[in-house]
Amino acid sequence: MKILIPILALCILAGCSSRPTTSGVTVEQSSAQYQQQLKVKNPDLGKRLAITDVKTRQTNQLTDVVVTLTSSYKKSQYLQYQFTWYDSDGFVIKGNHSPWQALTLFGFANIQLPGLAPTTDAVTFSLAVREVSTEAQEFED
């Protein structure tokens, strides 16, 4: 009986506290002069993940970008990333519903995330990376 109660309490907590963490790591290109700004809004994720490089070029008159993500954690991480595009005045490109895309980052691996501007008006971008809420990942310190 004494053992059952803590187990039951644990089950209740596991079952009910399932609201996922939605903060993550973002990189923003604040102007067309390629000034990048890295923001870590989830320190736990920031310890396991780093944005190490951002490259931009023009392809067919569209802004083409690759952002390099580097894992500093030994196991695979299940992540999602989203590009948001802005015009030269800093307005978000209307009607562009850039989706969150799933990504598996293997232990201590690098990966390049490619993004292409949806229109020729889109000149700057921001990239957000966060975890996928899944029971398949449990982290150790």
Place this chain on the structure above:
Amino acid sequence: MNTMNKKATLKTLSGYALIGLSAFALSGCANKAVVSYGDAQAVETTDINFGSTDLQKVATQMTDSLLSSAVVGTMTANSRPIVFVERIKNKTSEHIDTESITDSISTQLLRSGKFRFVDMGRVEAVREQLNFQNVDALVDPSTAVAFGQQVGAQYMLYGNLSSIVKSNEDKADVYYKFTMRLMDLKSGLVEWADETEIRKTREKSTFGW
């Protein structure tokens, strides 16, 4: 004797308390209906079947690949080619609305300003409307849109979606392959092609309900 009785009563009471606590826990988790709006763009992992995230990934990757290809760069340098979307053949074992995928791709391509589209799905409706304008006495003939003025498509966009599904007692694995091609209708040459892959696995969770 009295002490034994007291112990038995205490045991029964704690038994009832445990049952009550479980009932409370279950009712707390199961019976509370909460409605909220979700993010339509978020990664969805409800089950292993083809879902919104897969559709969005396929559409975005195909559009990006097409728009950044060198051939399309040359093709769209001085003009906006006219394309018609044939269809995506669904070769998987699931029911998938492939028109939804082509809709997303054609919308994104149109929005890029690089291509123009003709919609073969609305030919009958257009014919009916033009018939009405040209034949029916209700319409002023000077404002009626004449037959034979539509523009023909120069390119055809088409593709396949196939899957390999494998599973055992503990694990299920599904692999999707989406192939897309752009054909020049005049020469019959395939000017651009690309494919994207998705792998999804489901394993039994050791914890949680």
